[in-house]
Amino acid sequence: MKNYNDTTYAILGILTTNCRSGYSIKQFIDQSLNHFWKISYGQIYPTLKLIVQEELAEVHTSSSTGKPDKHEYYLTEKGIETLKNWLEKPIEQLPVERNEILLKLFFGRFQSREKTISLLENYKEKLENRYQTYVSIEQAIINYPDNDTDPDSMYWLFTLDYGKRTTRASIEWCEFTLEKFLNKEDS
Amino acid sequence: MKNYNDTTYAILGILTTNCRSGYSIKQFIDQSLNHFWKISYGQIYPTLKLIVQEELAEVHTSSSTGKPDKHEYYLTEKGIETLKNWLEKPIEQLPVERNEILLKLFFGRFQSREKTISLLENYKEKLENRYQTYVSIEQAIINYPDNDTDPDSMYWLFTLDYGKRTTRASIEWCEFTLEKFLNKEDS
DNA sequence: CTAAACATGTAAGAAGTTACATGATTAT
DNA sequence: ATAATCATGTAACTTCTTACATGTTTAG
Numbered sequence: 414m415k416n417y418n419d420t421t422y423a424i425l426g427i428l429t430t431n432c433r434s435g436y437s438i439k440q441f442i443d444q445s446l447n448h449f450w451k452i453s454y455g456q457i458y459p460t461l462k463l464i465v466q467e468e469l470a471e472v473h474t475s476s477s478t479g480k481p482d483k484h485e486y487y488l489t490e491k492g493i494e495t496l497k498n499w500l501e502k503p504i505e506q507l508p509v510e511r512n513e514i515l516l517k518l519f520f521g522r523f524q525s526r527e528k529t530i531s532l533l534e535n536y537k538e539k540l541e542n543r544y545q546t547y548v549s550i551e552q553a554i555i556n557y558p559d560n561d562t563d564p565d566s567m568y569w570l571f572t573l574d575y576g577k578r579t580t581r582a583s584i585e586w587c588e589f590t591l592e593k594f595l596n597k598e599d600s
Numbered sequence: 601m602k603n604y605n606d607t608t609y610a611i612l613g614i615l616t617t618n619c620r621s622g623y624s625i626k627q628f629i630d631q632s633l634n635h636f637w638k639i640s641y642g643q644i645y646p647t648l649k650l651i652v653q654e655e656l657a658e659v660h661t662s663s664s665t666g667k668p669d670k671h672e673y674y675l676t677e678k679g680i681e682t683l684k685n686w687l688e689k690p691i692e693q694l695p696v697e698r699n700e701i702l703l704k705l706f707f708g709r710f711q712s713r714e715k716t717i718s719l720l721e722n723y724k725e726k727l728e729n730r731y732q733t734y735v736s737i738e739q740a741i742i743n744y745p746d747n748d749t750d751p752d753s754m755y756w757l758f759t760l761d762y763g764k765r766t767t768r769a770s771i772e773w774c775e776f777t778l779e780k781f782l783n784k785e786d787s
Numbered sequence: 788c789t790a791a792a793c794a795t796g797t798a799a800g801a802a803g804t805t806a807c808a809t810g811a812t813t814a815t
Numbered sequence: 816a817t818a819a820t821c822a823t824g825t826a827a828c829t830t831c832t833t834a835c836a837t838g839t840t841t842a843g
């Protein structure tokens with residue numbers, strides 16, 4: 414079975430929900446996968462074209478009078494199989510996540526203690542904002558009346574939990590590292 | 601002051617150490633920045649060319665008899681200023697880290713419980729290996745005789761600590777999520 | 788002797804972002 | 816009216832990886 418890139422699989426996955434057009438795929442990603450996946454129109458439309466070419470989906474064009482054409486994509490059997498096949502495949506290797514703050518810290522020898530500290534404080538603040546965003550989204554899902562009937566909400570909460578845990582760990586690292594720099598004052 | 605990409609700044613930073621050639625820059629990254637930064641020769645050599653063009657470094661070519669030419673790069677005053685300027689600048693926004701496992705989990709509705717579980721177990725195993733690697737490197741640095749005189753070792757330990765903490769958090773998330781799936785058995 | 792390490796580079800292609808281009812509909 | 820949202824798409828550009836091309840030196 415042919416391999417595609419993750420962006421293609423992400424779109425294939427979204428097409429299993431009620432999102433059927435390029436525009437609504439973008440919305441879905443911005444609303445639901447935002448904290449661990451993003452995508453631009455510059456990728457979505459060409460990828461949809463590829464998906465149709467590869468017969469993983471069929472496109473139904475509805476040209477209502479006056480309105481511009483709207484393209485609705487429906488997964489084919491082949492498309493569903495391709496998606497399932499990818500879902501089963503274990504992750505090959507953990508990605509190396511480039512981290513700008515670690516890079517700056519690493520060359521911190523060329524900077525004053527004060528500047529390193531403010532760099533870390535700024536980073537910590539951004540992490541705390543992100544953490545709060547995750548908590549807010551989580552609360553919104555839990556309080557949403559249909560939450561126990563909606564099959565997606567459980568998965569959504571899992572991904573949020575991941576975000577919360579790793580963000581929390583980063584915040585704690587900031588605090589620990591900041592303390593080291595603050596204590597260096599007297600040395 | 602002109603802006604460059606992070607890869608350029610990383611190389612500028614490495615040129616402040618004793619690494620002066622494309623080959624040794626690659627080695628330095630593979631040995632020291634490996635867990636949060638990587639780079640290929642296909643980027644290094646063109647970037648070095650750019651750095652010289654922009655007068656951020658000068659190249660000294662030593663052509664020993666017989667041996668192939670070796671290019672040694674030395675930062676100029678302008679190069680040092682450019683690096684320092686970047687170091688000071690706070691991170692603009694936290695990057696969205698694409699996460700393949702979360703993407704697969706999100707579409708887990710289309711998979712059996714068993715397959716989701718083995719996906720998570722495989723991921724957890726990889727994370728545990730990574731964690732052990734970090735611990736080993738940390739021990740090697742701490743036990744290395746010159747560790748308190750080497751100014752780099754402190755920064756190295758900070759970046760390792762970051763890796764350990766975030767990896768640990770991911771492992772804990774795997775355990776928590778796995779438990780949820782294992783308990784779903786009876787429902 | 789031969790494999791690994793030293794050493795420098797290019798070319799093709801994949802993946803992704805940003806800006807541009809166009810136009811309808813709906814809410815304020 | 817006019818701003819926001821709906822809706823689709825392309826082109827240029829940046830970044831990065833992989834494979835290729837070439838040749839020397841050193842260690843086992």
